[in-house]
Amino acid sequence: MPTIIFNRPDNRSERVDASAGDSVMQVATTHGVDEIVAECGGNAMCATCHVYVDEGWIARLAPMSEEEDELLHGVAAERLPNSRLSCQIKITPELDGLVVRLPDRQI
Amino acid sequence: MSASGFTPSAGVPHMDIDPFSIEFFEDPHPAHEVLREAGPVVWFDKWKVYGVARHAEVHAVLNDPLTFCSSRGVGLSDFAKEKAWRPQSIILEADPPEHARTRAVLSRVLSPTVMKQLRGSFVAAAESRVxxxxxxxxxxxIADLAEAYPLSVFPDALGLKPEGRENLLPYASLVFNSFGPPNQLRQDAIERSAPHQAYVAEQCQRENLAPGGFGDCIHARADAGDITAAEAPLLVRSLLSAGLDTTVNGIGAAVYCLARFPDQWARLRSDPTLARNAFEEAVRFESPVQTFFRTTTRDVEISGSRIGEGEKILMFLAAANRDPRRWDRPDEYDVTRKTSGHVGYGSGIHMCVGQLVARLEGEAVLSALAKRVSAIEITGPATRRFNNTLRGLESLPVSIKAA
Structure with a gap:
């Protein structure tokens, strides 16, 4: 079972066991990681599941779609080069140990 | 059995409920429970259609647009058999792959980036209204807030001329009634529709849309080659159809909830940053858009029930939003609930493209109320407005006191 590590804005860290096939957003919202809002429920529409992917991991993710790139222009917190929408990151066994940092706001 | 057979597959429970009757609309929740508990798929004898009312099945149907198509209409009428009452929508009533192109245009026109630009003026308008x-x-x-506020911001954001805006709510009401069966509500709406249709067709033309508004931005996508010049007015029409009455009923639902549940109002007042979630929870709890249909494109099995090709399936978004299989305390309005996953805006590729506008309007109104108002009291009978698809009130007399 892959483990995902969420680093919160107050530097607390949360390790969560995830199921392959779920998205990082689903893992967060079903494990009380409240910094992920996910208003649209994972339909790539609202830009409220923004995360900063740890530098060491960013290149190992599937590349983002044009739609995700456009939505990231509208995120509430600052967009950085390692910004992604967590609903668009599908968990695979290779992502065991993935580290993401959570922004301080989504809206 | 095919759609022409008028009988469901074996094992699918028969319902003698009419989900488009006034009696049903008066209080749909007990009937929703009956539908949910009867089985994962049900059959309506009166209209010869299947129905799904549990969250899992509603979500599954919404997220398989190739099997459960929209191009044959998202109402009871099957466009493969009957002519649509108006030119077919090129986004709502379209399937992949064609749908992606028109959808991308509206997604861009109503994007999070655009909402950031509108936020200041939408918030200021809500504050002065309150x-x-x-x-x-x-x-x-209803009239003075749930209708007046969206009417004060949305038509301007779209870029509509001041004249003729009184057609907007009747047109939207017509569109949402038209998804229902050929009952009195639908027939009356279509009979009275000519002037509203003429108004809307006219306002969709480029020369009638103010520069920089949503409508003008849609036409600009035609210049860029994303859509044709003939498609642009039809996409503007989608915003005129679905962009106003929905938020009217959403805001009406939220105010009605907060007026009925003082503990939740107190919670919102103590933390006005809950405004956006309080609105979202009202959309789950009341589901302003109650239902939509899909049509099967092939023989398919849903949770063990076999359904033939060419069958209409009625999805009860409102029942899914209170399915105890999915939600704790589903019949409680809770402003702190984690609402992600509700299907009040649908789900999948057809999920409400204007959801960010709706949330911005809802948040702006509830936030202004929470900051400035100490108490909301219902002072007269809340009366219901009946529509084949929309749930909301006709009137909600209230009094408020300053904080």
């Missing part, structure tokens, strides 16, 4: 209502003291929360 100040004016405080000065009045007593008012109708």
């Amino acid at each position: 100040e004016a209502l405080l000065a009045k003291g007593s008012f109708d929360a």
